[in-house]
Amino acid sequence: MSNMNKAVVIGAGIAGLITARMLSEYYQEVYIVERDELPTAPANRQGTPQSFHPHRVLPRGHMILERYFPGYTNDLLDHGAQASYAEETKLVNRFGTFVSRPPFLSASSSRALLEWVLRRRVQNIQHVHFLTNTEVTGLISSEDRQTITGIYTKKRNEKKQEGMLTADMVIDTAGRSSKVIKWLTSLGHTVPDPEVLKVSLGYSTQYYKIPPQAREQWRSVISEAQPAKGISTGMLLRIENNIALTLLFSAGGEHYPPTKPDEFQAELKYLNASEIAKTVSHLEPLQGPRGYRTPESVRQHFEKMETWPSGLLVLGDAFCNFDPIYGQGMTVAAIEAETVGNCLEEQKRNPQPYFERHVLHQMQEAIDPAWWLSSIADLRWKGVEHVGPPLKGITFVQKYIDLFTKKAMELAANGNSRFYLTQTLMTSLVLPPSKFFNAEILTMILDDNGSPEEKKLRAELGVQDPKLFQQRIDELIPSFDAAFDERLKDFLMSLKQQ
Numbered sequence: 001m002s003n004m005n006k007a008v009v010i011g012a013g014i015a016g017l018i019t020a021r022m023l024s025e026y027y028q029e030v031y032i033v034e035r036d037e038l039p040t041a042p043a044n045r046q047g048t049p050q051s052f053h054p055h056r057v058l059p060r061g062h063m064i065l066e067r068y069f070p071g072y073t074n075d076l077l078d079h080g081a082q083a084s085y086a087e088e089t090k091l092v093n094r095f096g097t098f099v100s101r102p103p104f105l106s107a108s109s110s111r112a113l114l115e116w117v118l119r120r121r122v123q124n125i126q127h128v129h130f131l132t133n134t135e136v137t138g139l140i141s142s143e144d145r146q147t148i149t150g151i152y153t154k155k156r157n158e159k160k161q162e163g164m165l166t167a168d169m170v171i172d173t174a175g176r177s178s179k180v181i182k183w184l185t186s187l188g189h190t191v192p193d194p195e196v197l198k199v200s201l202g203y204s205t206q207y208y209k210i211p212p213q214a215r216e217q218w219r220s221v222i223s224e225a226q227p228a229k230g231i232s233t234g235m236l237l238r239i240e241n242n243i244a245l246t247l248l249f250s251a252g253g254e255h256y257p258p259t260k261p262d263e264f265q266a267e268l269k270y271l272n273a274s275e276i277a278k279t280v281s282h283l284e285p286l287q288g289p290r291g292y293r294t295p296e297s298v299r300q301h302f303e304k305m306e307t308w309p310s311g312l313l314v315l316g317d318a319f320c321n322f323d324p325i326y327g328q329g330m331t332v333a334a335i336e337a338e339t340v341g342n343c344l345e346e347q348k349r350n351p352q353p354y355f356e357r358h359v360l361h362q363m364q365e366a367i368d369p370a371w372w373l374s375s376i377a378d379l380r381w382k383g384v385e386h387v388g389p390p391l392k393g394i395t396f397v398q399k400y401i402d403l404f405t406k407k408a409m410e411l412a413a414n415g416n417s418r419f420y421l422t423q424t425l426m427t428s429l430v431l432p433p434s435k436f437f438n439a440e441i442l443t444m445i446l447d448d449n450g451s452p453e454e455k456k457l458r459a460e461l462g463v464q465d466p467k468l469f470q471q472r473i474d475e476l477i478p479s480f481d482a483a484f485d486e487r488l489k490d491f492l493m494s495l496k497q498q
């Protein structure tokens with residue numbers, strides 16, 4: 001850390017852009033090396049095939065993006081993004097229906113517009129340089145292979161010129177197609193098996209134009225899945241320029257959402273929310289349906305390696321990728337970049353050896369709740385399997401959420417959505433799970449009405465005396481409190497004041 005001259009970021013996806021912006025506060029020069037030619041206007045590109053599909057920013061990600069890119073939400077709105085806080089969202093699940101509005105300023109856009117808005121901000125930082133059309137092909141290391149000192153590159157043109165770029169820090173944000181494991185292995189490091197969620201998930205997305213007469217009364221719809229019955233998740237969202245996106249999702253590999261228009265339309269009718277099929281029948285179909293499938297979500301555990309070279313970090317999808325249906329990927333990338341920033345700040349004040357290993361540990365702690373929550377949700381689908389250190393509390397948590405959701409939906413339908421908001425803030429990674437799974441809430445949801453959901457939860461709990469509830473919850477569920485910091489309290493206060 002003595003020399004903070006030059007940092008290199010591999011990949012100009014969402015993780016790469018946030019990382020480059022964060023690094024610009026600490027390094028004299030930051031290079032962001034991207035294999036694609038980057039479009040000058042919002043457009044999908046080859047290197048990020050997921051961009052076709054809806055990309056939502058969770059409230060925690062929104063907070064971090066506003067920290068590094070103040071006013072980015074207004075930039076999005078200025079470029080036609082939908083002011084989603086100004087429109088209703090209807091949530092439908094097996095317990096009922098309720099309609100709400102996001103309690104803070106937010107904008108719904110395509111991934112291409114979000115990336116373009118953030119990229120323009122980074123391109124305007126004088127000491128951040130973009131090398132596009134340039135593929136990173138390897139890591140340069142010191143002779144003892146314990147320090148990464150740069151990258152090898154190859155131009156993606158006919159001449160395919162090869163090059164080198166030295167750096168004091170290289171951060172790989174190359175996404176799911178990252179080659180970092182291969183590069184580390186070729187340098188003689190032994191990389192442990194990652195934690196894997198064998199999820200076999202499928203997406204299918206269709207675009208529509210919303211005609212003028214449908215724009216005023218428009219509302220988004222989220223139709224939650226019912227994995228036990230094989231019912232898919234469905235979403236109907238509006239993005240910039242009055243484009244609507246419909247998404248179908250399922251996991252487990254038994255069924256993948258169709259990509260033929262008539263089959264896609266037919267499956268919409270089986271969702272918990274029949275409104276989606278009805279609404280889209282009045283819209284003008286544009287592109288799609290287009291599918292996306294992936295067999296697994298992968299969480300690397302580099303912190304467990306015996307040797308980790310200094311001068312190298314990995315974050316974003318290359319470090320840990322998620323089932324996208326919970327909208328966590330970009331938010332987790334933001335959390336990781338912020339974690340690196342906090343560690344650089346600490347390091348500046350109080351330099352310590354093994355900086356990179358410390359960062360890897362901190363990032364693991366920071367992403368733990370996201371991995372746990374989405375894995376537990378996916379394990380409801382038949383055929384999904386978790387490979388790695390056992391996840392704690394799976395069946396208790398699934399039953400707790402069922403009972404909670406039932407109660408929260410009843411209350412929300414009667415005008416009290418505060419209870420439901422607690423759950424939303426947890427799944428948005430703003431509230432730690434301990435604010436949701438605790439004796440106080442458990443006592444509220446176990447009200448002796450003898451429903452099947454209540455009996456199942458009591459059986460999992462195994463204690464009757466409410467005085468023992470907290471102790472039992474602490475045994476069943478890990479504490480994730482270290483993943484949340486004080487700044488989140490300010491965000492919560494701002495919600496309470498609204």
Ligand SMILES: Cc1cc2nc3c(=O)[nH]c(=O)nc-3n(C[C@H](O)[C@H](O)[C@H](O)COP(=O)(O)OP(=O)(O)OC[C@H]3O[C@@H](n4cnc5c(N)ncnc54)[C@H](O)[C@@H]3O)c2cc1C
Nearest residue numbers: 011013014015035047050055056136175316317324329330
């Ligand atoms: C279908 C789908 C829907 C999703 N929906 C959401 C959502 O709603 N909300 C959400 O938060 N997240 C969502 N995600 C996840 C989200 O796309 C990622 O988590 C997020 O973009 C962070 O990714 P990244 O920057 O690490 O990788 P990417 O965005 O994939 O970017 C990687 C970049 O690295 C470049 N690259 C790769 N290899 C090299 C190389 N060797 N040299 C140079 N450049 C290289 C690529 O061209 C690319 O630009 C979704 C994902 C999928 C698959």
